[in-house]
Amino acid sequence: MRLGFIINTCEPFYRGGYETRTWEFARALAARGHDVTLFTSCPQAQTIDGVHFEPLVPPRRYFNRRGVRNLYADVLFAAAVLKLSRWDGEFDVIDACATPFIHLFPLAHVCRMRRWPFVATCHEALQADIDSYIAERGVTGGLFSRIYARLLRGIYRAAQRQPGHLLAVSHATARGLAQEGWGVVPVVEFGLREMPDTMPSKPDHARTQLINVGRHTPIKRLDVVLHALALVQTRTEAFHLHLVGSGAMESAWRQLAADLGLSAHVTFHSTLSDAERDKRLDEADLFLLGSVREGFSIATIEAMAHGCAVIAASAPPPARPNAVLDYLHDGGNSWIADGRAESFAEQILAAIQDRSRLRVRQHAAFVTAQSYRLKDKVTQLESFYRTIALAKV
Template sequence: MDICFVSNVIYPFITGGAEKRIHEIGTRLADEGHDITIYGRHFWDGPAETTHEGMTLRAVAPEAELYEDDRRSITEAIDFAARALPPLRRRLSDDEHDLAIASVFPYFPVLSTKLASLGTSTPVVTTWHEVWGDYWEEYLGLLAPGGKLVEQLTAKTPQHPIAVSGITADNLADIGPNREHIEVVPNGLDTEQVQTAPRPDTGYDIVFAGRLIEHKNVDILLEAFDAVADRHDVTLGIIGDGPERDRLDTKRESLEHADRVSMLGFLEEYEDVLGHMRAADIFASPSTREGFGITFVEAMAADCTVIAADHPDSAADEVIDGAGFLVDPTVDSLTETLDDVLGGDRPATDPVERAQQYDWDAVADQAETVYQRAIDGSW
């Protein structure tokens, strides 16, 4: 297969879940002898076209700022989509690629990839990590109708859609393609990398890792920890940064056991995050919005007992599947389960065995099968 990915950001020059997925699947397919090209922004040093770990990187737009006031830049997304269209159109018209795979967020590149494919035999596959729906109101406020419209337009664009979880597939089916036409290929991780990550000099009994935004509910975790700290000699490490950081710092200072809580901020090295998971006994994240939840898998691979929120907007129950505990996203429910786990309760399923199902080798095999079906017309 000759496959091209369309993504404004490319790993490892920009680090994030969607671009890491492309990298991990792409490098494995390249090792299998497939030709892999990524069209993106020029975030690397050197020429606009280069080879990286067996893949061709092709810059179709210059480096640019991705965020404006903690939100992804709409103008950047439109600019990248517009710049990517002509070279994509030229290459696809020449039948250079058998398949074009567009990262959904920030939406506009999907539309330009589809336009570039019109009149060609190249199918377009999309990868949906989340469907935002009503979350647009929290994210954009008065501009939310515009966000919803673009998301729905993207969902209704003819495509071969992949969702990273069943809940994301269900949410996508509500605004676009029929559910039976949506394939589920989960996100993954390198389990060996997790299990060999160096532990930190100072570890914590309980950890959280993620962006500090409202729906992660870190304030609930802080209150629940403070309650169990009355009965257990434990510590808590909060890994991450975001718009809620100042408010959570203030919240931490108000706790009775504030001296046992550390706000570690954003850790530059991924292995440092994994090391903290390896050092911890419990990974707790009462987040109510998770299109997949890769931190749950990382924590399971690190042999943490995972505690996550049971919520209709979260794939936690699907990802964990008995290898951790689900709670209501409330202080009382989380406190009770933290108490039980600190008292010796363990999940029914071994978390390390569960995590193994999400190893990138297994995920890449699934992706390869689905991509071939799109090319063969059997999707």
């Protein structure tokens, strides 16, 4: 099949969840003999691992210093999508990452004109979360907040109507989309290209090793995790947290760790190679996930594949359920907090103080991860695309 992917940021040029998903699926499909072109923000046209990269715009910052989306950059990318109307070639399927939504309007126009089947891959069902979404961006209360929320809801719903097909990255997202009125949306979850066949043997550390891997942006809520550890420290000092990643909030969170007296218990790793990150995961006992709004969380599955049990958070209604709860089970492979620092601290203490229970949940997490192999997920995605391509004929 001739497949085109549209995404504003993608690996290997940018790091992140939906960037990783698109890149791994694209090169896996190319390895199976499909003609794959990826339109994104990149320096130049080039082919990497069989995937043809085409620059719609040059690389630029899509998040500002506060970790909030750069609307100007998103608008420029949306306008650049119109270049596809002059593309010298055909596609059996166009798959666009739905985020940040505004580019779906010009892309729908191009796909109608070129008669290309159009799929939008949805990482979140956003309608119920619009208020918290804009609050995270510093817009709270008052007439402007209400007008802004109504405007975003209108753009979101109109954008979701543009593609001919929707695809959800998780069952939680599919349920959220159904509640919004989009009907039954098919699901193709992500999988890992490399999966250990046996669970890593965890070192018996004197201090429980905690880890988080991800972008340092406000929605990751690592400030809540740090406040939780400050509470844990009043009961025990037998822990150490490794924060792997970087982003807009890194400096602020470094300062917060120091202000909370956690400098001896927290290490920031801004840049680690994949091998160094994997070594940290092999040695870690617990993966801490502060975010309550994950669309899937590749980082969590990776940690589980390395034998880490998980402490994650859920959010109360009307917020959409955290998608990690599709595969995390409180008392089985994880501990689930309610999102408050106090609740996180309780779960961390429970894990630290019962090493035998921790080992059981680590093994359960590893077993769960075995169901998320990339080759199986690629087969599902391939079948989904083929059905759409055949319907065009």
